[in-house]
Amino acid sequence: MTLFKARNIQKRFGARVVLENISLSVEEGTVHGIMGPNGAGKTTCFHVLTGFYPPDDGRITFEGHDITGRKPHQIARLGISRSFQIMNLFDDTVVIENVILALPDFRALSFNVTRNVFDDITLVDRALEVLDRVGLADRAWQKAASLSYGNRRALEIAVALAADPRIVFLDEPTSGLGAEATLRLMELIRNLREAYTIVIIEHDMRFLFELADTISVIHWGQVIAEDTPAALRANKWVARSALGDVA
Amino acid sequence: MISLSDIPARGGSPFTRSMGLFVLLLLTAPFWLEPIGLYQYLGMEIAIWILFALGFNLLFGYAGLHSFGHGAYLGIGAYAFGLFQQNVTLNLWGGLLAAIAAATLAGAIVGAFVSHRRGIYFALMTIAFGQVFWFAAIKLHSVTGGEDGLLGIPRPNLVVGPLKLDISDNRTLYWFVTIVLLVAVLALWRLVNAPFGRVLQAIRQNETRARFVGYNVWLIKWLTFVVSAGFAGLAGGLFAMAQESAYPDVMSLHQSGLIVMMVLVGGGLVSFWGPVFGVLLYFIARDIIGGLTETWLLWFGLMFVIMVMVRPEGLAGLFHVLRTCLPPGPRKAVGPAAHPGRA
Amino acid sequence: MIELLPHIVNGLTLGLLFALIALGFTLIVGVMEVINLAHGSLFALGAYFALATIGGDWFASTEFGIWWLGLPIGTRYATALAVGPLLAAASGMAIELCLRPTYGKAPLYGLLLTFGAALVVEEVIRLVWGTGEQNLSVPQAINGAFLMGGLIFSKYKFFAAAFALAAIALVWVFLERTPYGAIIKAGSHDSEMVRALGYDLSKLRLLVFGFGAALAGLAGIILAPIWGLRPHIGLDVVIPAFLIIVIGGVGSFWGAVLAALLVGMSVGITGAYAPAWSMMSMYLLLIAVVGFRARGLLGRKSALEN
Numbered sequence: 028m029t030l031f032k033a034r035n036i037q038k039r040f041g042a043r044v045v046l047e048n049i050s051l052s053v054e055e056g057t058v059h060g061i062m063g064p065n066g067a068g069k070t071t072c073f074h075v076l077t078g079f080y081p082p083d084d085g086r087i088t089f090e091g092h093d094i095t096g097r098k099p100h101q102i103a104r105l106g107i108s109r110s111f112q113i114m115n116l117f118d119d120t121v122v123i124e125n126v127i128l129a130l131p132d133f134r135a136l137s138f139n140v141t142r143n144v145f146d147d148i149t150l151v152d153r154a155l156e157v158l159d160r161v162g163l164a165d166r167a168w169q170k171a172a173s174l175s176y177g178n179r180r181a182l183e184i185a186v187a188l189a190a191d192p193r194i195v196f197l198d199e200p201t202s203g204l205g206a207e208a209t210l211r212l213m214e215l216i217r218n219l220r221e222a223y224t225i226v227i228i229e230h231d232m233r234f235l236f237e238l239a240d241t242i243s244v245i246h247w248g249q250v251i252a253e254d255t256p257a258a259l260r261a262n263k264w265v266a267r268s269a270l271g272d273v274a
Numbered sequence: 275m276i277s278l279s280d281i282p283a284r285g286g287s288p289f290t291r292s293m294g295l296f297v298l299l300l301l302t303a304p305f306w307l308e309p310i311g312l313y314q315y316l317g318m319e320i321a322i323w324i325l326f327a328l329g330f331n332l333l334f335g336y337a338g339l340h341s342f343g344h345g346a347y348l349g350i351g352a353y354a355f356g357l358f359q360q361n362v363t364l365n366l367w368g369g370l371l372a373a374i375a376a377a378t379l380a381g382a383i384v385g386a387f388v389s390h391r392r393g394i395y396f397a398l399m400t401i402a403f404g405q406v407f408w409f410a411a412i413k414l415h416s417v418t419g420g421e422d423g424l425l426g427i428p429r430p431n432l433v434v435g436p437l438k439l440d441i442s443d444n445r446t447l448y449w450f451v452t453i454v455l456l457v458a459v460l461a462l463w464r465l466v467n468a469p470f471g472r473v474l475q476a477i478r479q480n481e482t483r484a485r486f487v488g489y490n491v492w493l494i495k496w497l498t499f500v501v502s503a504g505f506a507g508l509a510g511g512l513f514a515m516a517q518e519s520a521y522p523d524v525m526s527l528h529q530s531g532l533i534v535m536m537v538l539v540g541g542g543l544v545s546f547w548g549p550v551f552g553v554l555l556y557f558i559a560r561d562i563i564g565g566l567t568e569t570w571l572l573w574f575g576l577m578f579v580i581m582v583m584v585r586p587e588g589l590a591g592l593f594h595v596l597r598t599c600l601p602p603g604p605r606k607a608v609g610p611a612a613h614p615g616r617a
Numbered sequence: 618m619i620e621l622l623p624h625i626v627n628g629l630t631l632g633l634l635f636a637l638i639a640l641g642f643t644l645i646v647g648v649m650e651v652i653n654l655a656h657g658s659l660f661a662l663g664a665y666f667a668l669a670t671i672g673g674d675w676f677a678s679t680e681f682g683i684w685w686l687g688l689p690i691g692t693r694y695a696t697a698l699a700v701g702p703l704l705a706a707a708s709g710m711a712i713e714l715c716l717r718p719t720y721g722k723a724p725l726y727g728l729l730l731t732f733g734a735a736l737v738v739e740e741v742i743r744l745v746w747g748t749g750e751q752n753l754s755v756p757q758a759i760n761g762a763f764l765m766g767g768l769i770f771s772k773y774k775f776f777a778a779a780f781a782l783a784a785i786a787l788v789w790v791f792l793e794r795t796p797y798g799a800i801i802k803a804g805s806h807d808s809e810m811v812r813a814l815g816y817d818l819s820k821l822r823l824l825v826f827g828f829g830a831a832l833a834g835l836a837g838i839i840l841a842p843i844w845g846l847r848p849h850i851g852l853d854v855v856i857p858a859f860l861i862i863v864i865g866g867v868g869s870f871w872g873a874v875l876a877a878l879l880v881g882m883s884v885g886i887t888g889a890y891a892p893a894w895s896m897m898s899m900y901l902l903l904i905a906v907v908g909f910r911a912r913g914l915l916g917r918k919s920a921l922e923n
Contacts, residue, residue, distance in 0.1 A: 077486070103488035115483040117476050119277035128476050129487035133469065137489060138497075140468040143286035190487050340725050387908055394652055394724050398863055399907060402900045405856065409897045527852060531732055538729060572740035579733040582726055583718045 030055040030224050031076075031107075031194055036085035038068075038075050038248075045071045047248035049085070053194065058216070058225045060239035060256075062232065068248045069228045070112060073198050076226075077109045078102040090193070104131075108192035110183045112199040112228075116171045122182060123167040126154040129189035154189065161185045161215060177208040184215070194224040201231050213237060236260070276544050276587070276594050278335055278466075279475045286467030288460055292547050296459070300452050304445055312561065314444040315516070320557050321451045322512045325458050327537050327549035329505025334534065335542040335549075336466055337498045338478030340397045342530055343404020347377040347503040349411060349525035351510020356424040356520040357417070366430040366441075370511045377507020378500055380407070385499035389492050392481060404530050411522040423521025427514050451512050458505060465501075466546065474498050532556070535578050541590025548590040555589065621889055623770060628885020629878070630774045633781035634840050636877035638854060639861040640788055640870070641832030647868035648801060648825045649720070651727035655712055656833050657855030658738035659705045661848070663834020664841040665746055667701035668753050691756040701838045702831035708738075709830020713823050735851055742848040753841040777839050784835060785874065792870065801825055860903045866913030875914060 031053040038046040045068045053059045063069050075082045078099040087095045094102055117125045124144065127133050133150055136142070145151055158164045161181040166174065174182060180200060187195050200216075201209045209231070216238055219225060229235040235242060236256040244252040244259065252262060282290075303317045326348055333339050354376035355369040362368065388399040411418045418424065432439040432450060441447045465471045474494055477484045485491045514520045523529065540552020556574070563570040585592055642656050671693045676682040685693070712734050719726040759776040762769050792798035800816055812818055837854075844850065861880055865872030880899045888895035906913065 098490075099485040100488050100490050103486050109486055111482070115480050115486075117279075117479040117483065119279040119475070119479050121281060124279075124281070124472070128473065128484070131488070134488050136469040137473045137494070138470055140465050140470050142469065143467055144469060144472045145281070145285060186483070186487065340728075387904065394728065395863070395907065397725075397728065398859065399904070401856065402860065402903045402907075406897065406900045406904075409894075409900070413893050413897075527856065531736075534729070535733070569740055569744055572737055572744065575733050575736035575740060579715060579730055579737060582730040582733060583715060586719075586722070586726055 028055045029053070030090060031226070032088045033076055034086045034088075036072070036075055036082045036087070038071055038080060039083050045248055046075065046082075049075075049245070049248070049250055051243045051250060051253060053224060053226055054241075055224050056220075057240040058220050058227065058238050060235040060242040061226065061228045061245060062230075062235055062242060063245035067245045069245055070198060072245060073109070073196055073228055077107060077196055103190060104134075106191065106193035107196070108187040108190040108194070109196035110187045110198055110200060112202055114179050114183050116179060116182060116186070118170075118172040120171060121168050122163060122171050122174065123151065123154050123158065125171050125182060125186050126157050126189045127151070129186045130154060131191050157185050157189045160188065160218070162211075177204055177211075180204060180208070180212070181215070188219070188223070192223060194226065195219070197225065197227045199228055199230060201229065201234055209234065276591065278544060278546070279472075279479065282467060286463075288463040293459075293463075296547070296550065297456065300456065304448055314448060316557065316561065318444060318448045318451050318516050320553060321448070321455050322509050322516060323533075323536070323553045323557070324550050325451075325455045325512070326506055326509035327533060327540075327542070327553050328459060328462055328546075329502050329509065330533055331537050331542040331546075331549045332462060332466065332474075332505070333498055333502035334537055336471065336478065337474045337495065339392065339495060339499065340534075341400040341499075341502075342397045342527070342534060343400035343402070343407075344502070344506055344533055345525045345527075345530035346404040346407040347381055347506035348510040348513060348529075349520070349522065350380050350407065351377045351507030352514035352517075352520035352524065353411065353418055353424065353510075354507070355511035355514040356427040359428055359430065360424070364428060364430045366432055369430065369515075370508060373511030373514070374504050374507045377510060378504040381500045381503025381506075382496075385496040385503070389496040389499060392495075401527065401530075404525065405527065408522055408525040408527070411525055418520075418522070421522060423519055423523075424514075425519050427518050427520060429515050429518065447515065451516070454508070454512065458508065462505075463546065470494075535574075538586070539578055539581050539588050541588030541592070544587045544594070545590035548588055551589040551593075621886070622766075624885045624889040625882070626770060626774060626778075626885075627888065628882040630778040630781075630843075630881070631884060632878035632881020633778050633785065634836055635857055635861055635881050636874045637781045637784055637836040637839070638833055638858045639865070639873040639877050640785065641829035641836075642858045643862045643865075643868055643870070643873045644801065644825055644832075645829040646862060649716075649727075649822050650724060651716060651719075651731065652724065652859070653712075653826075653829070654728060654731040654855055654859075655734040655738060655851070656731075656829070656858055657851035657853065658735045659709050659712075659830040659833040659851075660837035660840075660854050661742060661846070661851040662708050662738060662837070663701040663705035663831075664753060664837035664846055664850075665742055665751075666704040666834070667697035667838040667841070668746070668751060668846065670697040670700045671754060689756075690754060691758070694754075694756050698835070698838060702834040705834025705837070706827040706831040709833075710823050710827045712830075713826035717819070735855065739848050739851055742851075746846075746848070748848055751846040753838070753846060755842050773842055777843065780839055781836070784832070788832065789870065857899060860899055862913075864903055864906045864913050866915040869913070869915040872913055872915030 029052045034050050036046055036049040037044070049072055051059070061069055061072065071080070074080050076087060078097055078101070081096045085095070086093060089105060089107060094105065117128060127144065127150055130150055130153055132153070155164055155167060158167050161184055163178060163181055163185060166178065171179070171182060184197065184200065187197070200212055204212060213234060216225065227235065227239065239256055241253065241255055242259055243250050252259060254262070300321065304314065307314055307317050330341070330344050333341055333344070351373035355373040358369045358372040384400070384403045387403070388396055391399055412421055429442040429447060432441045439446070441450050466475070473484070473489060477489070477491055477494060481491055513524070536552035536556045537549045538552070539555060540550065541548030542552065559570055559574045563573055581588065638656070638660060642653060645651060645653050645656070671690070672682070672686045677686060712731065715734065716727060716730055719730055755773060759773050762771050792802065800814070800821065803814065857880060861876045862873055864879065865874070865876030880902060883898040883902055884895050887898040
């Protein structure tokens with residue numbers, strides 16, 4: 028079943044057309060990759076899909092409902108979650124609070140003024156569960172700012188997962204990671220695919236070819252190809268124009 | 275680095291040592307203010323400004339929204355209190371409610387304009403609105419009394435059920451102000467440790483992230499602005515009683531800047547109690563250095579500049595450093611062990 | 618309509634002078650992303666230094682003083698036009714040195730530090746020059762009034778407008794047609810680039826701050842005879858300057874000029890109908906512009922938005 032669909036998305040900044048015509052669809056339970064050279068509009072594409080910018084033209088649907096132009100918080104509440112390439116964490120507080128803040132059950136309390144944050148033991152346990160998934164459970168009570176770079180990337184993903192999403196968008200999750208950390212991340216995403224539908228922007232082609240079921244190649248603000256990794260590898264034109272000789 | 279958003283060691287219970295010390299100081303002040311050469315009125319003035327500063331810090335420190343026009347809401351509260359006494363009826367509670375309501379309303383309108391901004395643009399918009407209110411207060415002569423302000427605002431009796439108390443002298447009014455302040459402090463403490471308070475701190479730390487985990491950031495910022503303006507209005511109502519007048523001076527950019535200075539110098543960015551230190555320091559500087567030299571504001575300004583340069587965490591941050599440099603006591607661990615819910 | 622003419626002239630003059638103040642301000646914001654709330658204080662210092670240069674009681678009894686005060690006012694005024702901005706530049710550089718610990722932190726700290734500095738400067742002025750209002754005397758040739766079409770115009774306002782126009786043109790030439798301007802503009806786009814080009818960024822910041830301060834000081838000398846000099850004039854001036862760069866767009870040369878003219882005209886024309894409310898019009902202008910377009914009329918996206 029098609030969970031998430033974007034059709035003919037266009038985005039301009041002033042006179043500059045960044046996304047010319049983007050269409051893609053994500054099947055439920057799959058890992059969908061987005062790749063393309065630097066400046067192809069990958070991150071802008073993500074920003075439009077997750078409501079950071081409204082598109083100038085085109086339609087975005089999620090579970091058959093039109094969500095074009097909705098506000099980020101409305102989109103997030105529907106079960107669309109994302110991570111950021113430049114990390115966005117709550118750095119003054121502890122790791123576990125980063126996750127608790129993202130739990131929908133905590134969000135339901137956001138206008139409550141009669142209780143304390145950690146009053147609800149089930150919320151704490153739920154947050155610990157999420158942290159356990161990304162391997163950060165034993166660092167739950169450390170300050171987020173004190174985590175290592177790799178762990179911050181993991182927390183970034185944990186926060187995205189905590190929102191109890193149907194679909195998770197990961198923006199360059201391997202950016203800045205070493206080879207070993209990248210392998211760990213690959214393992215993590217493999218585990219996550221059982222529970223979530225995942226969309227990944229990636230630079231690291233090997234990483235994407237390893238994980239993705241389908242890949243959209245973006246170049247000059249357009250999807251120039253959408254296919255399985257194997258088929259893309261065989262497509263000489265795509266390989267030359269966007270992938271270089273990696274594939 | 276310490277931060278406002280550290281988890282309180284006792285899970286948000288207000289009955290901490292700092293709170294005990296604060297209550298003790300407030301309750302004993304009338305007995306030692308005069309013997310040490312100060313005066314009764316000063317205690318009241320300080321208590322009112324503490325109320326203003328703590329309410330302001332909800333916005334400035336906790337939500338990270340740097341308003342440079344908050345004096346306006348204090349002034350609006352003061353005018354509303356005075357106008358209520360003079361034009362509606364002589365009633366304490368009515369006046370204070372009018373003060374809160376007027377400031378809240380003004381805050382709601384301004385908040386609607388500024389809540390989609392942050393950083394310097396937010397500061398700028400609040401300056402502009404503050405100046406508009408200040409200007410209006412000076413120019414709307416028939417309502418506000420112009421530059422002189424409203425004079426002869428009475429101090430109405432305190433009526434609680436059948437009880438009726440005259441609070442018109444400085445000492446009894448001090449007790450009343452203190453009780454209002456304590457209630458307000460407890461309310462603010464509750465607020466910042468409750469989910470709502472933690473969410474607004476999350477917005478300070480990372481607005482984008484808060485939005486993408488599903489918070490309606492605009493609404494929460496707006497609410498915080500309104501609540502903070504309401505506290506300023508309450509402080510303004512009390513201020514009108516204390517001064518027996520209301521005048522535009524408190525709404526000027528200068529005064530709005532001073533409250534920012536007090537909160538920052540005290541350490542409002544790192545501690546709930548920071549603004550209290552800042553207010554105390556300011557009034558001590560005004561009354562003690564001011565007694566020695568006309569140019570006390572020069573020295574206060576210099577101190578402020580140096581503080582921003584070397585220790586932007588303010589006095590509260592300084593105390594924290596001193597405490598951690600002293601021989602270590604039993605260290606409070608932050609973690610599951612200290613977490614009340616898991617005990 | 619003809620009665621409006623003097624108000625339009627007033628508004629234009631005010632606008633050009635505002636532009637001069639705002640240009641220094643916007644240069645500083647552009648290069649170091651510091652909102653310099655002490656900019657008005659530098660404006661005031663420039664004028665007060667000029668006041669001291671043109672002469673007063675403080676050195677009248679010395680031999681040099683007697684010789685100096687014997688010179689024609691035109692000579693002394695011209696000297697003051699050089700000395701005032703230079704000393705303002707020196708004061709500005711001192712503030713820049715104090716600002717260094719705040720670089721790399723939230724823009725709030727720069728704002729706070731310069732607010733403190735403004736307070737200090739104001740108190741120093743009170744201490745040195747007293748709290749009263751002072752007048753800066755100007756040469757006879759540009760003083761007085763003349764009649765034109767049955768309306769009275771002040772000669773000085775025309776001088777001030779012409780002077781401001783010339784200064785703005787010189788700033789433009791400096792920024793657009795000299796290598797120094799190119800470096801400054803590079804610095805306001807990308808401080809890494811300045812370093813990569815082999816220039817010393819901290820020296821650049823110091824010089825830009827000094828240059829901006831000199832412009833403020835110059836504007837102070839020109840505006841002082843119109844507005845009068847009082848210790849808190851710094852704060853009275855910095856807010857319009859601040860509003861102008863925001864309305865015009867942070868870091869934009871033509872934005873600042875355009876917004877300054879708009880603000881000057883709106884103040885001038887409101888002054889014709891409701892003089893008591895004339896200063897209010899600029900706040901309403903700000904709320905109207907920024908309410909709809911955060912980055913101002915001609916601004917580009919800036920780090921200050923976050």
